[in-house]
Amino acid sequence: MKNLKIAIQKSGRLNEKSVQLLKNCGLDFENYKSSLITTVSNFNLEILFLRDDDIPGYVEEGIADLGIVGENVIDETESKVTYLQRLGFGKCTLKLAIPKDSDIQDLKDLNGKSIATSYPVILQNFLAEYNIQADIQEISGSVEIAPGLGLSDAICDIVSTGGTLKSNGLKPFADVRKSEAILIGRDGLEENEILCELLQRIQSVLRAKETKYVVLNVEKSNLPLITELLHGVKSPTVVPLAEEGWVAVHTVISEDDFWGKINRLKSAGAQGIVVMPIEKIIL
Ligand code: ATP
Ligand code: ZN
Numbered sequence: 633m634k635n636l637k638i639a640i641q642k643s644g645r646l647n648e649k650s651v652q653l654l655k656n657c658g659l660d661f662e663n664y665k666s667s668l669i670t671t672v673s674n675f676n677l678e679i680l681f682l683r684d685d686d687i688p689g690y691v692e693e694g695i696a697d698l699g700i701v702g703e704n705v706i707d708e709t710e711s712k713v714t715y716l717q718r719l720g721f722g723k724c725t726l727k728l729a730i731p732k733d734s735d736i737q738d739l740k741d742l743n744g745k746s747i748a749t750s751y752p753v754i755l756q757n758f759l760a761e762y763n764i765q766a767d768i769q770e771i772s773g774s775v776e777i778a779p780g781l782g783l784s785d786a787i788c789d790i791v792s793t794g795g796t797l798k799s800n801g802l803k804p805f806a807d808v809r810k811s812e813a814i815l816i817g818r819d820g821l822e823e824n825e826i827l828c829e830l831l832q833r834i835q836s837v838l839r840a841k842e843t844k845y846v847v848l849n850v851e852k853s854n855l856p857l858i859t860e861l862l863h864g865v866k867s868p869t870v871v872p873l874a875e876e877g878w879v880a881v882h883t884v885i886s887e888d889d890f891w892g893k894i895n896r897l898k899s900a901g902a903q904g905i906v907v908m909p910i911e912k913i914i915l
Contacts, residue, residue, distance in 0.1 A: 633676050633825070633826065634676070635671070635676045635677055635678050635826075636676060636677050636678070636697040636698060636821075636824065636826045636827065636830075637669075637677070637678045637679075637680055637695075637696045637697050637698070638654075638677060638678070638679055638680065638696060638697065638698040638699065638700070639679075639680040639681075639682050639686075639687045639690050639691065639696035639698070639699040639700070639701075640654075640679060640680070640681060640682070640687075640699070640700045641681070641682065641683070641684045641687070641700070641701070642664050642668075642681035642682055642683065643664070644684060645722060646684060646700065646701070646702065646721070646722050646813055647664070649719075649721040649722065649813070650700045650813070651663055651664075653700075653719065653721075653834065653837065654672075654679070656837045656911070656912075657830065657833035657834055657837055658674070658675075658833065659672045659674065659675050659677065660672060660673045660674045660675075661673065661679060664681040667681075668680060668681055668682075669681070675826075675829075675830075676826045677826065677830070680696050682696075684701050684702065684705050685705060685709065687699040687700070687701040687705065687816075688701060688705060688706050688709045688711030688713055688816065689709060689711060691711070691713045691816050691817065691818050692711040692712055692713050692818065693818075694818045694819075696818070697817060697818055697821055697824075697827075698716070698815060698816065698817050698818075698821070698827070698830075699713070699815070699816045699817075700719065700813055700814070700815055700816075701813065701814065701816060702722050702724070702811050702812070702813055702814070703809075703810075703811040703812060703813075703814055704724070704726055704751065704754065704790065704809060704811040706814065706816065707753065707754050707757075707809065708751050708752075708753050708754055709753075710753060712819070713816040713817065713818065713819075714816060714817045714818070714819065714821070714822070715814055715815075715816060716814075716815045716816060716817045716827075716831065717814070717815040717831060717834055717835065717838075718812055718813075718814055719812065719813040719814060719815060719834075719838070720812065720813075720838060720841070721812065721813050722811070722812055722813035723792075723810075723811070723812045724790045724791065724792045724810075724811055724812075725790070725791055725792075725807050725808075725809070725810050725811070726751060726754060726788060726789065726790055726791075726807075726808040726809045726810075726811065727788070727789065727790075727791045727804045727805070727806065727807055727808060728742075728747070728786055728787070728788050728804075728805045728806045728807075728808060729776070729786065729787050729788075729789065729791070729797050729802040729803060729804050729805055730779070730785070730786045730787075730802065730803060730805045731779050731780075731785075731801055731802055731803075732801050732802065732803050734785070734786070736785065736786060736805065739762050739764060739806060740762075740764065742759070742764050742766045742785075742786065743764055743765055743766065744765065744766065744767075745766050745767070745784075745785040745786060746766065746767040746768075746769050746783075746784040746785050746786075747766050747767070747768055747769065747784055747785065747786045747787060747788055748769040748770075748771050748775050748778035748779070748783055748784035748786075748787045748788075749768060749769070749770065749771070749775060749787060749788035749789060750770070750771060750772055750773065750775055750789065751788060751789075751808075752768050752770045754788075754808060754809055755768055755788045755808065756768060758788075758808045758809070769783060769784050771783075775787045775788075775789040776789060776796050776797060776800040776802060777800060779800075779801075779802065780800060780801060786805065787802065788808055790811075791804060815831075815834065832914075833912075836912040836913050836914050836915075837911075837912055839912075839913040839915075840909075840910040840911055840912050840913045841887075842886055842887050842888070843884050843885065843886050843887060843910055843913065844884070844885055844886075844887060844890060844907045844908065844909065844910065845882070845883075845884055845907070845908040845909070845910050846862075846881075846882070846883055846884070846885055846905065846906070846907050846908075847880060847881070847882050847904075847905075847906045847908075848880070848881050848897060848902040848903065848904060848905040848906070849873060849878055849879070849880050849881075849902070849903045849904045850878070850879060850881060850900075850901050850902050850903065851877055851878055851901055852877050852878065852879055853877075854900055854901035854902075855870065855879060855881070857900040857901065858881055858897060858900050858901070858902055859881070861893060861896055861897055861900060862881070862883045862885060862893075862897075868881050868882060868883035869881070869882040869883070870882075881902075884910065884913070890907075894907075
C-alpha cells in the first residue's frame with residue numbers, strides 16, 4: 633500500500649503536541665532533527681516537517697495527504713482542504729485589542745481607523761461582516777508594539793493569556809476567531825484505508841484523554857447510590873473484596889465532571905478512590 637504523507641509543524645507551538653499525538657497513536661518514528669521528511673517504521677505513513685503557514689497549501693495541492701495545523705492558518709490562507717478531526721490542542725483566540733486609553737468603544741468606532749495584524753484575510757472578512765471600513769496594516773511579527781509606535785490605532789492578533797497585551801498597554805476589545813489544531817486532508821482521501829485506521833487511532837487517543845479510570849471501595853449497602861452516580865462506558869464492574877460486605881467498583885468517567893463526581897462519590901460512602909489515566913479507548 634502506498635504511504636500517506638502527513639505534514640506537521642517542524643518547530644513552534646504545535647510541534648510537540650503533534651508529535652506526541654502521533655506517538656500516542658503507536659507510531660514509531662524519529663523526531664525532526666534536520667531532515668524534512670521521516671518514515672514511520674510501523675505504519676504506512678511519512679511525516680513532513682514544515683512551517684505551519686505552508687501546511688494548508690501543501691495539503692491542498694496534494695504534496696501532503698494530511699496535515700496538522702491551526703484553524704487560523706487554514707482560514708488565513710483560504711485553502712480548500714477537508715476538516716477531518718479537531719485535536720483539542722493549540723487553542724487560542726484571534727482578538728482585536730486597543731490601547732488602554734483609546735476612545736474606541738464599539739466595533740463601528742473602528743471605521744476609518746488603522747489596524748495592524750499578521751492576519752489580513754481573517755480580519756478583512758470579519759470587518760466586512762460588520763460593514764466596517766478600516767485600514768489594515770499587514771505586519772509579520774510583534775504586532776502588539778504597533779499602536780505604541782504610532783503605526784496603528786488597534787491590533788488584531790492571537791491572544792492566549794493577555795499578558796503580552798497588558799505589558800504593551802493594550803486591552804482586548806473583541807474576539808475575531810477562536811482556533812485550535814485540526815487534522816486536515818486533501819480532497820478525495822475520505823475512503824482511504826490508511827486514513828481510516830489513523831483516524832480511528834487518533835479518536836481513541838482523544839477519547840482516552842477526556843476520561844479517567846476510577847477504582848473505589850464501597851460497602852455493599854451503598855452500592856446502588858454509587859452505581860447511580862457512575863455512568864461508565866457500560867455499567868461499572870463490581871468485584872467482591874476479601875472483607876465481607878465490601879466491593880470494589882471499576883469504571884470510566886469523563887474528565888469534565890471529575891471533581892464534582894469524586895466529591896459526590898465520597899459522600900455516598902466511597903473509600904480508597906484511585907484515579908488513573910487511560911491510554912486508549914477503542915469502541
Ligand atoms: P512557523 O515557524 O511554523 O511559521 P509560527 O511562528 O507562525 O510558526 P507559532 O507561534 O508556533 O507559529 O504558532 C503556531 C500555531 O499555534 C498558531 O497558528 C496558532 O494556531 C496556535 N497557537 C496557540 N496558542 C498560541 C499563542 N498564544 N500564540 C500564537 N499562536 C498560538
Ligand atoms: Zn507560521
